[in-house]
Amino acid sequence: MTLTELKYIVAVARERHFGRAAEACHVSQPTLSVAVKKLEEELDLKLFERSAGDVSVTPLGEEIVRQAQAVLEQAAAIKEIALRGKDPLSGPLTLGVIYTIGPYLLPELVRSVIERTPQMPLILQENFTVKLLEMLRTGEIDCAILAEPFPDAGLASAPLYDEPFLAAVPGKHPLAQQESVCTEELKNEHVLLLGAGHCFRDHVLEVCPEFARVAPQGDGIHKRFEGSSLETIKHMVAAGMGVTLVPRLAVPDAALTSAPRRRHADDPHIRYLPIVEPDGSAPPTRRVVLVWRRSFTRYEAIAALRNAVVACGLPGVKRLT
Numbered sequence: 051m052t053l054t055e056l057k058y059i060v061a062v063a064r065e066r067h068f069g070r071a072a073e074a075c076h077v078s079q080p081t082l083s084v085a086v087k088k089l090e091e092e093l094d095l096k097l098f099e100r101s102a103g104d105v106s107v108t109p110l111g112e113e114i115v116r117q118a119q120a121v122l123e124q125a126a127a128i129k130e131i132a133l134r135g136k137d138p139l140s141g142p143l144t145l146g147v148i149y150t151i152g153p154y155l156l157p158e159l160v161r162s163v164i165e166r167t168p169q170m171p172l173i174l175q176e177n178f179t180v181k182l183l184e185m186l187r188t189g190e191i192d193c194a195i196l197a198e199p200f201p202d203a204g205l206a207s208a209p210l211y212d213e214p215f216l217a218a219v220p221g222k223h224p225l226a227q228q229e230s231v232c233t234e235e236l237k238n239e240h241v242l243l244l245g246a247g248h249c250f251r252d253h254v255l256e257v258c259p260e261f262a263r264v265a266p267q268g269d270g271i272h273k274r275f276e277g278s279s280l281e282t283i284k285h286m287v288a289a290g291m292g293v294t295l296v297p298r299l300a301v302p303d304a305a306l307t308s309a310p311r312r313r314h315a316d317d318p319h320i321r322y323l324p325i326v327e328p329d330g331s332a333p334p335t336r337r338v339v340l341v342w343r344r345s346f347t348r349y350e351a352i353a354a355l356r357n358a359v360v361a362c363g364l365p366g367v368k369r370l371t
Contacts, residue, residue, distance in 0.1 A: 053125055055089045056118040058082050059097055061186050063115040064181070066105050066327060116117050121186050126189025137169070138350040144173040145355070146182040146194035150250040150280055151338060154299035155195065155362070162358040179249045186343055191343035193352060195359075197249055208352075209339045209370040213297045215254075215334045217323045218283075219270050220290040227319040230330055240292030242283050250280070254295045258332060288317045288319035296322070298366040337370075 061071035072079040090097055097111035107115060147156060163172055168200070175182070175191055182194045186205060195210065217226045217236060224237065244251040280300050287294055301322045315322065325333045342357050360369050 051092060052087060053122065057188070057190075058085050059089065059111075059273060060115055060118050062086060062098060062105060063107050063111070068105060068215050080230050084247060085290055088217065095243050095317065122188045122190075123343065123345060126343075127347065131354055136346040139167050139170045139354055141169075142171045143193070143348070143351050144175065144191045146175045146177060146185060146191040148179055148182065148194075148196055148249060149176055150196065150244070150248060150297065150300070151195055152176045153281070154297070155359070155364070158362040158364070162361050165354070166358050166361065167354050173282045180297055183341075184197060186341065189343075192346060192348070193340060193355065196339060196341055197253065198337045200249070200341055201360040202341075204344060205341050206344045206346075207339045208336045208356055210356065211364060211367040211369045212335045212337050213296045213367045215297060215325060215336070216301055217286045217293060217325055218296050218301075219293045219321050219323060220287055221318040222290065223293070223321075224295070225323065228323060230326040231323045232326060233334075234328075236293060242286050242294040244280070244283065245278055250297070250336075253334075284320060295325075295334070300362060300365075303365055 058071065058077075059074060061070060061074050065071040065074060068083055068086075069079050072082040075082060086097065093114070093309065095110055095301055096108050097106060099106045153176075158171060160174075163170065175185065177185070179196055179200050182191065182196065183200065183205075184192045186194055212365060217231045219226070219231070225239075243254060279298060283294050284296065284300070286292065304318075305322050329331070340359070342352055346352070360371060
């Protein structure tokens with residue numbers, strides 16, 4: 051029994067698919083399949099039930115996978131202790147980031163880390179919140195940047211910033227003539243959402259629960275489209291297919307810094323509007339946090355990464371120190 055084999059069975063249990071598990075482990079599918087079969091033979095039991103297009107974990111397999119996760123975490127801790135004994139800022143730091151944060155934060159963050167701690171290169175992994183939490187538990191990544199809320203699973207965390215949401219509307223939409231919008235005005239619009247698995251979808255539905263309701267034509271909310279990325283959703287808004295909410299960092303600075311009329315003329319296809327509620331309540335926001343295992347011993351590396359985020363030029367967000 052090897053740590054590699056344990057890593058493979060954890061990946062298969064997570065992905066429920068041998069091909070995707072092999073891709074996640076950066077090996078060929080035959081290599082992974084042979085290793086899993088070898089471990090099953092050594093243990094003299096089946097860890098997985100295999101059928102066409104589907105893989106499920108057996109009851110005993112569930113217990114073994116949980117133990118394998120614990121073993122992998124302890125093995126990662128040994129490496130972390132060794133690194134900390136030398137220089138905690140020396141050596142790569144594996145960082146996971148959710149899809150709706152990565153494209154907008156990472157360009158600035160990578161530059162900030164290179165300038166501040168060049169001896170600590172970042173190894174980056176984009177994924178869904180659920181997948182990143184699993185990878186944290188197994189030691190596949192050292193830390194992750196997520197948006198609350200999420201099941202903490204005993205993890206340590208530190209706040210990074212609060213990020214407001216803006217409404218994105220087509221340039222020719224009547225709302226585009228306004229300087230702001232309230233959530234009540236969005237309730238009867240065609241709403242574009244990210245697909246299932248994206249936590250930002252849940253954030254939008256929390257702000258406007260009505261968006262979850264699919265109604266007949268002419269009767270309330272219409273959920274017209276679900277996209278795989280915020281950029282795809284924004285293209286659909288520009289095409290006039292509906293409205294959506296986007297986090298502030300996903301909005302180009304130029305779209306918010308010019309005078310209203312010029313701003314609209316420069317970008318005629320899409321308009322970003324701040325959300326201002328008539329009752330004066332705070333606009334919708336999401337809190338972005340840095341998360342790591344409590345057993346992770348490179349505390350200085352975590353502090354350096356957090357400081358690098360705080361040092362980034364992130365317009366429109368409230369940094370939390």
